[in-house]
Each structure stands twice: as C-alpha cells, then as structure tokens.
Amino acid sequence: MAASPVQVTGTVLTTRRVDAYHALTVVAPGVADRTRPGHFVGVAVGGPSTSMLTRRAFAIHDVKPDYGGTVELVFTVRGPGTAWLADLRARDTLDLVGPLGRPFPLPRDPCTCVLVGGEYGSASLFALADALQQRGCRIDFVLGAPSADRVFGALRARRMGETTTLTTEDGSIGMRGKVTDVLPGVIADTRADVVYACGPMAMLQGVTAVAVEFDIPVQVAVEEAMACGIGVCMTCVLPVIGDDGVTRMVRACTDGPVFRGERVRFEDVGTIPFDALGAPGGRHV
Amino acid sequence: MLTASGCGGTGRELAQFFDVTRLGAFVTRSITMAPRAGRPTPRMAETPSGLLNAVGLQGPGVEAFLTQELPWLAERGARTVVSIGGGTVAEYTALARRLADAPGVTAVEVNLSCPNIEDRGRVFARDGSSAAEVVASVRAATRYDVPVIAKLASDVADIVAVARSCVDGGADALAMINTPVGMSVDVDSMRPALAAGTGGLSGPAIRPIAVRCVWQVHAALPGVPIIGMGGVTSGRDALEFVLAGACAVAVGSALFHDPYACPRIQRELEELLTERGFDRLADAVGLAHHPPGSGPRGRTDLEESSL
Numbered sequence: 001m002a003a004s005p006v007q008v009t010g011t012v013l014t015t016r017r018v019d020a021y022h023a024l025t026v027v028a029p030g031v032a033d034r035t036r037p038g039h040f041v042g043v044a045v046g047g048p049s050t051s052m053l054t055r056r057a058f059a060i061h062d063v064k065p066d067y068g069g070t071v072e073l074v075f076t077v078r079g080p081g082t083a084w085l086a087d088l089r090a091r092d093t094l095d096l097v098g099p100l101g102r103p104f105p106l107p108r109d110p111c112t113c114v115l116v117g118g119e120y121g122s123a124s125l126f127a128l129a130d131a132l133q134q135r136g137c138r139i140d141f142v143l144g145a146p147s148a149d150r151v152f153g154a155l156r157a158r159r160m161g162e163t164t165t166l167t168t169e170d171g172s173i174g175m176r177g178k179v180t181d182v183l184p185g186v187i188a189d190t191r192a193d194v195v196y197a198c199g200p201m202a203m204l205q206g207v208t209a210v211a212v213e214f215d216i217p218v219q220v221a222v223e224e225a226m227a228c229g230i231g232v233c234m235t236c237v238l239p240v241i242g243d244d245g246v247t248r249m250v251r252a253c254t255d256g257p258v259f260r261g262e263r264v265r266f267e268d269v270g271t272i273p274f275d276a277l278g279a280p281g282g283r284h285v
Numbered sequence: 286m287l288t289a290s291g292c293g294g295t296g297r298e299l300a301q302f303f304d305v306t307r308l309g310a311f312v313t314r315s316i317t318m319a320p321r322a323g324r325p326t327p328r329m330a331e332t333p334s335g336l337l338n339a340v341g342l343q344g345p346g347v348e349a350f351l352t353q354e355l356p357w358l359a360e361r362g363a364r365t366v367v368s369i370g371g372g373t374v375a376e377y378t379a380l381a382r383r384l385a386d387a388p389g390v391t392a393v394e395v396n397l398s399c400p401n402i403e404d405r406g407r408v409f410a411r412d413g414s415s416a417a418e419v420v421a422s423v424r425a426a427t428r429y430d431v432p433v434i435a436k437l438a439s440d441v442a443d444i445v446a447v448a449r450s451c452v453d454g455g456a457d458a459l460a461m462i463n464t465p466v467g468m469s470v471d472v473d474s475m476r477p478a479l480a481a482g483t484g485g486l487s488g489p490a491i492r493p494i495a496v497r498c499v500w501q502v503h504a505a506l507p508g509v510p511i512i513g514m515g516g517v518t519s520g521r522d523a524l525e526f527v528l529a530g531a532c533a534v535a536v537g538s539a540l541f542h543d544p545y546a547c548p549r550i551q552r553e554l555e556e557l558l559t560e561r562g563f564d565r566l567a568d569a570v571g572l573a574h575h576p577p578g579s580g581p582r583g584r585t586d587l588e589e590s591s592l
Contacts, residue, residue: 007545053539054541230299230301232293277322
C-alpha cells in the first residue's frame with residue numbers, strides 16, 4: 001500500500017449540486033496530502049448514533065491545499081446513506097478514512113493517454129489528468145453517460161484535454177451511443193499508448209475489450225460494493241488473474257480499485273469462476 | 286479485548302491504524318485446509334443496525350496461512366487466536382494437528398458454524414454431540430498449553446446444552462455468539478440481497494441475543510471463561526457483556542465502521558470500570574447475576590425452563 005490511511009473527522013467546507021450529482025468538499029488534512037489519483041475514502045454516514053454500519057466508498061475527485069488540505073467527493077443519491085450525505089451543510093462534520101486503495105500507476109515517460117469516464121466515474125480522472133500532464137503526457141477525454149445531466153466534468157475535460165468526446169445514450173449531448181462506440185476512433189486518431197477508465201462495470205468491460213483490440217495497456221478503476229474499504233470485510237471481491245496466471249478473488253479496496261483491465265474477468269464478476277483459486281470443489285460446501 | 290473472527294483480515298490491514306500487539310488477542314478469520322474462494326458477490330447487505338454477510342470463509346488455506354500470515358503476527362509478538370473451520374471432524378483434527386507445531390499460536394478457536402458434510406450439511410454448533418466430537422478431537426490434537434475455544438452459534442434450541450457438551454468435550458473456553466442466520470430481499474430487484482441467499486447477521490442488532498446467550502451459559506457454567514461478542518461498538522456495550530458473564534470481549538463489525546474500534550472500546554471500558562470503582566475486570570465479570578445484597582441467587586430466573 002502506497003500511503004497508510006488515517007481516520008479524520010473532517011469539516012464540510014462546501015456542498016454543491018453538479019447536474020445530477022452532489023459534490024462535497026471536506027477539510028481533511030492528513031487525507032488530502034497523501035492522496036494520489038485513484039485513491040478513495042471511506043465515509044461514515046448517518047452521524048455518531050447511526051444504524052448504518054458500513055462505510056461508503058467514494059473516489060476522491062479533487063484535492064486542494066486550502067485549510068491544510070481538502071478533498072472533494074462526487075456522488076449520487078442511491079439510498080439512505082448517500083441521502084444523508086446530500087443533506088450535509090457547510091460546517092457539519094464527516095468521519096473519513098483515507099486515502100485507501102492503490103492509485104493509478106503513471107507512465108515513466110511522456111505518452112498519449114485516453115481517459116474514459118462513465119457517469120460520475122470521471123470524477124477521479126481529473127486529478128489523474130493533472131498528474132499525467134505534469135509528466136508531459138498528452139490527454140484526450142472520452143466521457144459518457146445515459147443523459148447530458150449525468151456526464152460529469154465535461155467543461156473541465158474540454159479545458160484539460162487535447163480533445164474531448166462526449167457520448168450520451170439519449171443523444172442529449174455529444175454523440176448518441178456509448179463511450180465504447182467512439183473509443184476505437186479516438187484511440188486510432190490520437191495513436192494512444194494507454195487507456196485509463198473509471199465508471200460502471202459494464203463500461204469498463206467494453207473499454208478493456210477495445211484496448212485489448214488495439215493491444216495497448218488499460219488501467220481500470222472498479223466500483224464494487226464495500227463495507228469497510230480497508231481490506232478486512234472481504235465483501236468487495238472480484239475475480240482477477242494474477243501474475244502467475246491464477247485467478248484469485250481479490251479485494252477491490254486493497255488490491256484495487258485500479259487493476260489492469262485485461263486481468264479482470266469482467267464476465268465472471270459476481271460469480272466464483274470454477275478455475276479460481278479455492279473455488280468450490282467436491283470437498284467443501 | 287479481541288477482534289472477532291473474520292473481521293480483522295490478516296492483521297496487516299488493522300496494523301495500519303493501531304498496534305495489533307496491544308490487542309488482548311488477534312483472532313484470525315477461520316482457516317480451512319484448502320484455499321477457498323468464498324461465495325459470489327454481493328456478499329454483504331446493510332440492515333438496520335446490522336450487517337448481513339455471506340463471505341463463505343474465503344481464505345488461502347492453512348499452508349499459505351502458516352507461511353505468510355501467522356509468521357507476520359508472530360514476529361510482531363501479537364497474541365494470535367487461530368480460528369479453524371472444516372466440513373468434517375477429520376478436517377478440524379488435521380487443521381489442529383497442522384497448527385500444533387506452529388510457533389505463535391496463542392489459542393485455537395473452533396468455528397462450529399460450518400456445515401457438517403457427514404450430517405447432511407447441518408452445522409456442528411446446532412448439535413451438541415457433533416460439536417463435542419469436534420472439540421474433543423481438536424483438544425486431543427492441540428498442545429496441552431494451547432487453550433481450545435469453542436465458538437457457538439446462537440440459533441440453536443438450547444445453547445446451554447451445546448455449551449455444556451463442548452466443555453465436556455474439552456473446550457477450555459467458549460466464544461459466543463457467531464452470527465445468527467438472516468436474510469434480506471431487495472424489493473427493487475425482487476431477489477435476495479445476497480448472492481448466497483442467506484447470510485450471518487452481525488452488528489448492534491444482535492447484541493441482545495448475544496448478551497442473552499452469555500447470560501444463560503454463564504449462569505449454567507459459571508466456571509467456564511466466556512468470550513462475549515455480538516454488536517460491541519462501545520465501552521458500554523463491552524461492559525454489558527462483562528456484567529452478563531464474559532471475561533473477554535471481541536469486536537467484530539464495528540471494525541468495518543471504525544478501524545480504531547478496539548483501542549477505543551478498551552479505553553472506554555477501562556474508564557467505565559474505574560468510574561464504578563473496579564480495580565480489575567475480573568471483579569465485574571458476571572456481576573449482573575448477583576445484585577448487591579441478594580447473594581448468589583437469581584441465576585435461575587432466566588434459564589431455559591422459565592422462558
């Protein structure tokens with residue numbers, strides 16, 4: 001693990017709506033200064049006497065040095081936990097553990113990178129884009145979502161990227177379709193050396209397939225349901241092929257969330273592949 | 286103060302937050318003979334004040350545990366309770382034998398909530414005689430100075446009877462409770478929330494059940510050390526278990542919420558004991574059974590017969 005995580009009680013600095021999403025900036029020194037692109041935080045929801053026991057995991061969208069260090073999280077309301085988060089106001093406190101996970105690996109030499117974001121998965125790509133540009137990389141964005149209000153960060157992508165291609169399934173902004181429809185063209189035009197992707201599992205699967213077709217490396221940041229985020233609960237596992245060729249059920253929180261796309265067995269996510277290490281045989285129930 | 290089995294990972298994850306050697310003991314997840322991939326996802330569902338899980342004892346198997354995980358804990362001097370799980374009495378025995386000559390095993394905890402392959406998948410903990418058989422064979426295969434702890438399940442007809450059989454089988458201590466079986470259905474997808482269908486319920490939701498189990502077993506077997514667990518999230522919760530008869534308390538699901546839970550709860554418990562004028566934890570163990578002035582009576586009040 002790159003940086004050891006800490007638990008802090010942060011103070012909410014600002015809350016804002018960004019189209020269909022909520023963004024929350026929290027003063028969290030100690031978390032902010034160790035964060036690398038791709039890291040996430042585990043957030044306790046519901047306050048001190050909550051009945052919600054599990055932490056919610058959110059990718060870190062932005063880190064700023066203000067007030068000793070702030071982190072910004074982007075999320076959508078999916079249940080009572082995220083609804084509670086959406087109701088937070090400035091000066092409320094929030095219990096964070098982070099930074100967690102393995103960040104995006106960065107190329108040693110300048111190269112051309114395509115950054116693919118699905119829905120608010122693109123939130124974690126901008127810090128990555130910053131880091132890549134500092135290394136002299138060329139950045140091109142492909143952002144997609146079902147509708148225009150769910151494409152996150154299009155403006156910022158246009159500012160940072162050499163080119164930015166948007167796709168929506170209803171055609172309300174950019175091209176009608178999915179990111180995987182336009183990705184081959186973008187990779188070919190830019191002669192991309194590497195693809196980074198973050199978003200829903202189905203999109204990551206499609207992006208990986210495209211990158212494999214072009215025979216270029218692809219790094220994906222997966223979204224799995226987690227309870228702890230620190231590697232103890234074993235609930236966020238997915239089948240990933242290791243260096244030795246053996247498939248293991250690895251934890252998205254501590255072994256990921258960033259994986260080499262071609263190593264993730266997307267079609268087997270949610271199952272235990274029969275050839276995974278320790279898959280049920282005749283001997284165990 | 287212990288970690289509950291299956292809630293502390295390999296120890297390394299928690300060591301990022303606090304010194305695992307300061308724990309009373311680190312309890313490993315249940316180690317099995319062969320590597321296990323566990324259950325498919327989703328493995329977890331949040332319920333009010335609780336957590337349903339069906340991880341399915343994912344683990345690397347005993348050989349990898351002995352070469353990669355136990356030495357790490359032993360090097361740091363952490364007291365390690367190794368939890369073992371198996372499908373047959375022979376598997377438990379083989380595991381105990383494999384652990385017998387491994388350095389750094391403070392105690393062996395027998396996870397009796399595994400399905401018994403030889404008894405149509407009925408879990409060992411449901412049946413006093415098969416639980417006792419496992420405990421006896423593990424006891425026989427373990428070094429004399431390494432205690433054997435039997436971990437009991439709450440969803441049995443008579444936990445006192447199972448506890449008594451385990452003690453008769455040679456258990457040096459009892460740990461209770463393992464997660465009661467629960468289930469949750471996602472009304473949007475109209476499917477069970479867990480891939481496995483049912484799962485073990487943990488968290489504060491089960492604390493009253495756990496305290497009842499500790500109370501009943503301590504009343505019936507006052508001389509047997511009990512490790513109480515089930516929804517401990519604060520020093521007050523821990524004290525509740527101690528007063529009901531537990532001489533040690535384990536923290537489980539709270540670790541998912543608060544990685545610092547163990548040192549925090551221990552500190553809170555120490556403060557509570559000091560406030561109440563106790564010099565030692567032992568003076569508080571089982572005190573709720575003996576209200577001041579009433580002498581050693583009242584322990585029959587809540588036995589099975591009167592419920």
